[in-house]
Amino acid sequence: MAGQNEQGNGAVNFLRDAIPRPQAGSASPCAACPVRDLSFCNALSDAELEHLNRVSSDVFLATGQSLFDEGAPADHVFNVTSGAMKIYKLLSDGRRQITGFLFPGDFLGLSTRDAYAYSAEAVCSTQLCRFNRQKLEHLLRDFPKVERRLLGIANDELALAQEQMLILGRKTAKEKIASFLLMLSRRAKKSGSQSNPIALPITRTDMADFLGLTTETVSRTITQLKSSGMITLLPGNEVRLENLETLEEMAEGE
Amino acid sequence: MAGQNEQGNGAVNFLRDAIPRPQAGSASPCAACPVRDLSFCNALSDAELEHLNRVSSDVFLATGQSLFDEGAPADHVFNVTSGAMKIYKLLSDGRRQITGFLFPGDFLGLSTRDAYAYSAEAVCSTQLCRFNRQKLEHLLRDFPKVERRLLGIANDELALAQEQMLILGRKTAKEKIASFLLMLSRRAKKSGSQSNPIALPITRTDMADFLGLTTETVSRTITQLKSSGMITLLPGNEVRLENLETLEEMAEGE
DNA sequence: GCTTGTCTTTGATATGTATCAAAGATGGTG
DNA sequence: CACCATCTTTGATACATATCAAAGACAAGC
Numbered sequence: 198m199a200g201q202n203e204q205g206n207g208a209v210n211f212l213r214d215a216i217p218r219p220q221a222g223s224a225s226p227c228a229a230c231p232v233r234d235l236s237f238c239n240a241l242s243d244a245e246l247e248h249l250n251r252v253s254s255d256v257f258l259a260t261g262q263s264l265f266d267e268g269a270p271a272d273h274v275f276n277v278t279s280g281a282m283k284i285y286k287l288l289s290d291g292r293r294q295i296t297g298f299l300f301p302g303d304f305l306g307l308s309t310r311d312a313y314a315y316s317a318e319a320v321c322s323t324q325l326c327r328f329n330r331q332k333l334e335h336l337l338r339d340f341p342k343v344e345r346r347l348l349g350i351a352n353d354e355l356a357l358a359q360e361q362m363l364i365l366g367r368k369t370a371k372e373k374i375a376s377f378l379l380m381l382s383r384r385a386k387k388s389g390s391q392s393n394p395i396a397l398p399i400t401r402t403d404m405a406d407f408l409g410l411t412t413e414t415v416s417r418t419i420t421q422l423k424s425s426g427m428i429t430l431l432p433g434n435e436v437r438l439e440n441l442e443t444l445e446e447m448a449e450g451e
Numbered sequence: 452m453a454g455q456n457e458q459g460n461g462a463v464n465f466l467r468d469a470i471p472r473p474q475a476g477s478a479s480p481c482a483a484c485p486v487r488d489l490s491f492c493n494a495l496s497d498a499e500l501e502h503l504n505r506v507s508s509d510v511f512l513a514t515g516q517s518l519f520d521e522g523a524p525a526d527h528v529f530n531v532t533s534g535a536m537k538i539y540k541l542l543s544d545g546r547r548q549i550t551g552f553l554f555p556g557d558f559l560g561l562s563t564r565d566a567y568a569y570s571a572e573a574v575c576s577t578q579l580c581r582f583n584r585q586k587l588e589h590l591l592r593d594f595p596k597v598e599r600r601l602l603g604i605a606n607d608e609l610a611l612a613q614e615q616m617l618i619l620g621r622k623t624a625k626e627k628i629a630s631f632l633l634m635l636s637r638r639a640k641k642s643g644s645q646s647n648p649i650a651l652p653i654t655r656t657d658m659a660d661f662l663g664l665t666t667e668t669v670s671r672t673i674t675q676l677k678s679s680g681m682i683t684l685l686p687g688n689e690v691r692l693e694n695l696e697t698l699e700e701m702a703e704g705e
Numbered sequence: 706g707c708t709t710g711t712c713t714t715t716g717a718t719a720t721g722t723a724t725c726a727a728a729g730a731t732g733g734t735g
Numbered sequence: 736c737a738c739c740a741t742c743t744t745t746g747a748t749a750c751a752t753a754t755c756a757a758a759g760a761c762a763a764g765c
């Protein structure tokens with residue numbers, strides 16, 4: 198399994214790697230957070246954020262480092278503040294399905310069960326906010342508008358999950374790659390990043406595990422898109438989408 | 452497209468087919484509802500349910516009748532009270548991915564957007580509760596515990612969506628069918644119905660569209676499971692699972 | 706600058722499922 | 736009871752993608 202750290206199982210050592218916040222100071226770290234507007238925190242005012250700050254700490258992960266494994270006790274929830282994460286499920290023979298890539302502002306780890314439903318791992322150097330689950334649940338009772346915000350986020354994720362089921366279940370390899378590139382572009386645009394060219398720090402293997410393909414098929418398909426002038430691969434893991442409208446038609450199977 | 456009614460587009464005529472509840476009476480229809488314990492309504496007491504009763508009406512659908520189409524204005528949300536629904540997304544060339552089968556107690560139609568993210572259609576004769584979306588949102592503000600219940604439901608659905616992505620993206624046809632039958636059995640058990648044999652009112656085509664296969668592949672695979680003694684097809688659209696443990700190993704690819 | 710590990714690409718072949726076609730089964734309606 | 740539409744099953748063939756193998760590219764470390 199990729200991403201082993203010294204403990205041998207890739208899991209974060211919560212007693213060491215999570216850094217509690219300084220509680221005093223002129224500006225709350227939550228209020229000053231660069232992704233505050235992108236996540237559930239934006240339901241709270243600066244003053245209210247102080248409550249949130251009290252139940253959060255920072256986690257730093259290196260590339261490939263595990264945040265949690267499927268089945269581990271779901272004691273914390275997380276918000277990505279920088280970098281990127283992948284979440285995935287495994288079959289007993291090692292087959293892996295990546296079920297999402299998470300970027301700054303994304304929330305993960307919420308569960309109604311006692312255990313995490315999936316594993317999470319850093320795609321690159323990543324920083325997250327970590328919240329004790331029980332304390333956060335208490336906070337939600339005090340601030341129902343945050344719970345409402347989380348319900349909205351969950352419903353948006355459900356809609357995206359259904360789009361991904363359509364991709365996985367019905368699209369060809371080329372339609373899948375086109376859809377994936379467009380999704381990254383839309384995602385970057387929505388969060389205020391550059392949407393063309395797009396950053397593509399994701400390996401061909403990870404793309405394959407997300408799209409239900411193999412590494413070779415992803416590579417062949419990207420080469421075809423390159424050869425036909427639809428995309429240009431740039432240094433530094435970036436991809437320029439040369440004709441958005443045609444790519445959208447391609448993604449939709451037209 | 453299957454399931455056209457007289458209006459030619461399969462959509463429910465809301466001004467005629469939805470029947471408002473009688474507002475007076477000794478027992479609230481919501482309090483008397485057979486699926487009350489299975490759905491979000493169980494967060495409310497009998498007295499509190501009266502508020503819910505005031506914002507709900509009944510919808511009756513025949514087999515194949517559409518509830519709503521993807522992109523239609525999302526003015527209502529629904530709860531299945533009897534029968535079964537399927538929700539799906541379409542590509543422009545007619546390719547269809549069924550993203551869920553819904554049974555009594557299931558909730559559908561909630562969206563943060565102005566339009567439905569998917570289409571919904573009756574698998575068989577089906578009855579649903581219908582709630583005006585804005586009125587329900589007001590009710591959620593008055594009863595945050597219902598919102599909390601909905602958040603829990605959404606998170607459960609997200610976990611199921613990820614399991615389905617693993618199935619769609621990584622499993623073989625036989626693993627898919629085995630997983631599907633087991634899912635129906637678990638679902639029946641959880642809602643107090645008979646879990647073996649299971650009822651299977653779903654056509655091979657609908658199974659195929661849910662599992663990312665074709666009708667013929669589903670049929671061939673079911674025949675293989677039959678021939679190998681894993682299942683027995685019974686009259687009345689029922690299937691007996693002959694060896695749950697072996698079927699679970701098969702579903703998991705062991 | 707060289708080595709090494711990892712990732713990507715390309716080539717050749719295999720295969721699971723799709724596609725096309727046709728026959729059989731089933732249930733509803735007249 | 737017969738007919739018809741729909742669904743299911745089976746057979747034959749095609750093909751998109753997987754699998755296996757090998758070569759090339761790239762980045763990090765010494």
